[in-house]
Amino acid sequence: MPEIQIRTATANDSSLILNFIKELALYEKAESEVVATVENIKNSIFCENSNSHALICCLDAKPIGFAVYFYNYSTWLGKKGLYLEDLYVSPEHRQQGIGKTLFKYIANIAVKEDCGRFEWSVLTWNQPAIEFYKSFSAEPQSEWVTYRLSGVALQNSATGINND
Numbered sequence: 753m754p755e756i757q758i759r760t761a762t763a764n765d766s767s768l769i770l771n772f773i774k775e776l777a778l779y780e781k782a783e784s785e786v787v788a789t790v791e792n793i794k795n796s797i798f799c800e801n802s803n804s805h806a807l808i809c810c811l812d813a814k815p816i817g818f819a820v821y822f823y824n825y826s827t828w829l830g831k832k833g834l835y836l837e838d839l840y841v842s843p844e845h846r847q848q849g850i851g852k853t854l855f856k857y858i859a860n861i862a863v864k865e866d867c868g869r870f871e872w873s874v875l876t877w878n879q880p881a882i883e884f885y886k887s888f889s890a891e892p893q894s895e896w897v898t899y900r901l902s903g904v905a906l907q908n909s910a911t912g913i914n915n916d
Contacts, residue, residue, distance in 0.1 A: 754811050756850055758857045761806035763798040766790045769806055772818045776840040780875060809854045817841035819854055831868035834861065851884060873898060
């Protein structure tokens with residue numbers, strides 16, 4: 753029986769994490785949107801006082817997936833929450849319970865850290881992921897719409913320039 757191991761990532765895993773990010777972006781049909789570099793990963797996830805955390809999932813000591821999460825805060829609950837940015841298992845290792853093991857590991861972190869929420873986003877077309885999360889009794893939050901500022905719009909908003 754293959755052995756699944758989950759370990760905290762280190763700065764030495766930055767290249768591996770970037771490769772998984774690129775695999776995930778390819779799956780999500782957004783590979784051209786990945787601009788991160790190995791140095792970006794090292795300097796953001798693994799810098800002192802980083803709020804971001806990464807895990808590496810291995811099967812018989814071979815890396816086959818990863819997760820990145822960070823803590824946010826709920827004013828309504830008066831508690832921190834855990835936000836799952838990415839959870840990814842390489843395609844050839846899916847349907848073996850590996851993703852569920854990784855997801856449960858992260859849920860346990862949220863419980864141990866006394867988080868009031870464990871949240872993430874899923875692309876509307878990604879039915880396999882939606883079904884995966886539903887298997888944990890997760891519920892979509894349809895009353896909220898995600899907005900994003902990035903690139904020039906973010907810069908303009910920070911300086912007060914009208915983006916119209």
